[in-house]
Amino acid sequence: MTILVTGGAGFIGSHFARLKVKQQKRVVVLDKLTYAGNLENLDEITKDSSKSQYFKFCKGDICDRPLVEKIVKEEKVNVIVNFAADSHVDRSIMNADSFIDTDIKGTYILLEAAKENNIEKFIQISTDEVYGSIESGSFKESDVLHPRNPYSASKAGAELLTNAYWVTHKVPVIITRSCNNYGPNQYPEKLMSLFVTNAIEDKALPVYGDGKQIRDWLHVEDNCAAVDFLLENGKQGEVYNISAGNECTNIEITNIILDELKKPKSLIKNVEDRVGHDRRYSIDCSKLRSLGWKPGINHEDGIRSTIKWYVENQDWWSKIKTGEFLKYYEEQYDNRTTNLSSFA
Numbered sequence: 001m002t003i004l005v006t007g008g009a010g011f012i013g014s015h016f017a018r019l020k021v022k023q024q025k026r027v028v029v030l031d032k033l034t035y036a037g038n039l040e041n042l043d044e045i046t047k048d049s050s051k052s053q054y055f056k057f058c059k060g061d062i063c064d065r066p067l068v069e070k071i072v073k074e075e076k077v078n079v080i081v082n083f084a085a086d087s088h089v090d091r092s093i094m095n096a097d098s099f100i101d102t103d104i105k106g107t108y109i110l111l112e113a114a115k116e117n118n119i120e121k122f123i124q125i126s127t128d129e130v131y132g133s134i135e136s137g138s139f140k141e142s143d144v145l146h147p148r149n150p151y152s153a154s155k156a157g158a159e160l161l162t163n164a165y166w167v168t169h170k171v172p173v174i175i176t177r178s179c180n181n182y183g184p185n186q187y188p189e190k191l192m193s194l195f196v197t198n199a200i201e202d203k204a205l206p207v208y209g210d211g212k213q214i215r216d217w218l219h220v221e222d223n224c225a226a227v228d229f230l231l232e233n234g235k236q237g238e239v240y241n242i243s244a245g246n247e248c249t250n251i252e253i254t255n256i257i258l259d260e261l262k263k264p265k266s267l268i269k270n271v272e273d274r275v276g277h278d279r280r281y282s283i284d285c286s287k288l289r290s291l292g293w294k295p296g297i298n299h300e301d302g303i304r305s306t307i308k309w310y311v312e313n314q315d316w317w318s319k320i321k322t323g324e325f326l327k328y329y330e331e332q333y334d335n336r337t338t339n340l341s342s343f344a
């Protein structure tokens, strides 16, 4: 069996590629290596000859139809797991072009290749953001999609296409909607990775608005284990929420990070809110759990070990947080009313 893992040099995709290679499954990663793609995330495979024999890396764009066709045919791909996406909400608010290209058109190209080449399984990695915000209760898979930012709208578009290829062409798809992931190797622009690395560097932690927005946190390895479980046990044409039920406000997460790193609360800077900020995400994971899956990582242990990873792997993130990253960071906060000097 050969699994095509798109976006496999990114945060979640690289953890999934590592998991499958550890199981001695043949993995081909197709990744464009955008700002978020990082070959170092695959070192564990590529620097170990006992693992690299199961692995191939192709640099390329999932929107490149001839390339995707060639890889699927020549590598005899049986399974596609589509992690490739532009994934950061703030970037989609500044410019959504690449979100529409990759998240929607790229998914379409992959679905076409799956249709033409009798792919046995196609997993579309989606997100809980497609439901939009919920004040109380939790979304079930049957609930209506109500995405509210360009990123989540592009992911919802991809989902609708994926479902259409199941209904129309019987491409054997499964869609996963996971909540917020955290863990090692997350590009330091997301709440957890940005705040941990900023705190280590004694830089400000920019909390949007009142900081009482709620996210549901899941360790990346638990998400990958759930996707792997669904490869074996998921039903074609179905959607599965993935969550461990760890809802926290952003300010709670911020305080946990500062306490763990023994850094002062004065690093917290309240800045202007994200435009159209979703207040709360919450999903009901009982459908997946009824199949026998459960998360393996305790929330407190997961956060503690993640913080430790960033402390011990400064090499990995410090070179990212220069050049292009700083340009993006300044551009983003230039657009807010807060004095930029707070971020020095």
Ligand code: NAD
Binding pocket: 006, 007, 008, 009, 010, 011, 012, 013, 030, 031, 032, 033, 034, 035, 036, 037, 038, 060, 061, 062, 063, 082, 083, 084, 085, 086, 087, 088, 102, 106, 125, 126, 127, 128, 155, 177, 178, 179, 180, 181, 182, 187
């Ligand atoms: P990421 O931004 O860390 O990685 C994305 C990867 O996709 C990068 O390696 C990038 O180079 C690659 N890529 C981007 N455009 C591409 C293209 N056109 N062709 C080929 N490769 C391309 O993202 P992530 O956080 O690892 O998220 C992975 C997937 O999981 C995404 O589909 C995202 O929507 C979804 N998701 C993420 C989270 C989360 O909390 N991070 C939660 C739920 C769902």
Ligand code: DAU
Binding pocket: 087, 088, 089, 090, 126, 127, 128, 129, 178, 179, 180, 181, 189, 190, 191, 192, 194, 206, 207, 208, 213, 214, 215, 250, 274, 281
């Ligand atoms: O829910 C799943 C989604 O989680 C994924 O689909 C997305 O790919 C992923 O980026 C993530 O989206 P969020 O917008 O929830 O994640 P982010 O880390 O950007 O923000 C988490 C919360 O923290 C959100 O309420 C905004 C807030 N925040 C974020 C940043 C980067 C801040 O207060 N300050 C910040 O600097």
